[in-house]
Amino acid sequence: MDPALCSLETCSIEDAYITYQPTIAGNSVYIALFGILLVIQAVQTPLYRMWWFSGSMLIGLLLEVMGYAARIVFHDDPFNFDFFLMNLICLSLAPVFFCAALYFLLGRIIIVYRGEDISRLRPRNYAIFFVSCDGLALVLQSAGGAITSVADDNSTRTIGVNIMIAGLAFQVAALTLFITLTSEFAFRLRRRSRRQQSSIADGESRQDDFALIREKRGWKVFLLSLCLATLTVYTRSIFRVVELNGGFDSELANDEIAFMVLEGGMISITCLCLTVMHPGSALGQRSHKEKVVQLLETAPMSPT
Numbered sequence: 001m002d003p004a005l006c007s008l009e010t011c012s013i014e015d016a017y018i019t020y021q022p023t024i025a026g027n028s029v030y031i032a033l034f035g036i037l038l039v040i041q042a043v044q045t046p047l048y049r050m051w052w053f054s055g056s057m058l059i060g061l062l063l064e065v066m067g068y069a070a071r072i073v074f075h076d077d078p079f080n081f082d083f084f085l086m087n088l089i090c091l092s093l094a095p096v097f098f099c100a101a102l103y104f105l106l107g108r109i110i111i112v113y114r115g116e117d118i119s120r121l122r123p124r125n126y127a128i129f130f131v132s133c134d135g136l137a138l139v140l141q142s143a144g145g146a147i148t149s150v151a152d153d154n155s156t157r158t159i160g161v162n163i164m165i166a167g168l169a170f171q172v173a174a175l176t177l178f179i180t181l182t183s184e185f186a187f188r189l190r191r192r193s194r195r196q197q198s199s200i201a202d203g204e205s206r207q208d209d210f211a212l213i214r215e216k217r218g219w220k221v222f223l224l225s226l227c228l229a230t231l232t233v234y235t236r237s238i239f240r241v242v243e244l245n246g247g248f249d250s251e252l253a254n255d256e257i258a259f260m261v262l263e264g265g266m267i268s269i270t271c272l273c274l275t276v277m278h279p280g281s282a283l284g285q286r287s288h289k290e291k292v293v294q295l296l297e298t299a300p301m302s303p304t
Helices: 024-048 049-078 081-112 123-150 154-201 213-214 216-245 258-278 286-298
Strands: none
Touching: 024 049, 024 258, 049 081, 049 216, 049 258, 081 123, 081 154, 081 258, 123 154, 154 216, 213 216, 216 258
């Protein structure tokens, strides 16, 4: 049966691209939330001037709004392939940009802790490497979406979906490596801090330009929010791989509650963490921020 020839009056919902009508109330809440966060991020962009981070967040939030808007119009026409594809592609691609925003921050955190000597990579190389991985995941998911959108038969559409799954799987692999390297850095940093405390007890002292930042309560809260943002986007990415791998007719792909919680809910937490605790605010007040950013940009990129 060709879904394009169907409507809710003439065909069963079982013949649609998903076997339920997306809830208008739930998807409207997500549109409102991501829309508000989009405006806040737009205001924060010139305030903190973290262009790469803000650009990634703005693109991702815009895609989220478009994706949930597609789900709302999909409610009355679940047989419309264009609405289905818009929902699929926008909500699949948006987290790629949130991951990129996270990748941009690790190098700066290493510099704030003067941890170049205990880091696996130079601070700047974290962004270069992981954003490159993100770019490849984006290309694969975009290519898969493009093939799916122009396919005239199910076999070609299956190829497109498989390419999208490969992109999502690669994104999960990159995130896994990112979490591993970040955890290892945190472990080495904790071990070094213990040695430094012993040195201070013996009469030695160590101060640097970022000591005031690290001592602020807001910095600790920012680090916790960053961990939560990483965990939630990671959980969402694993969910989408499992969901798409089962096919569009699988039970998981047609479970709206699972989608609203593990897709919308997880990404909402990610975006809230990265907006409410903006990394620019964690680096100090605006009057002090320009000096901090300058130090971050000019700090040595190699171990000393």
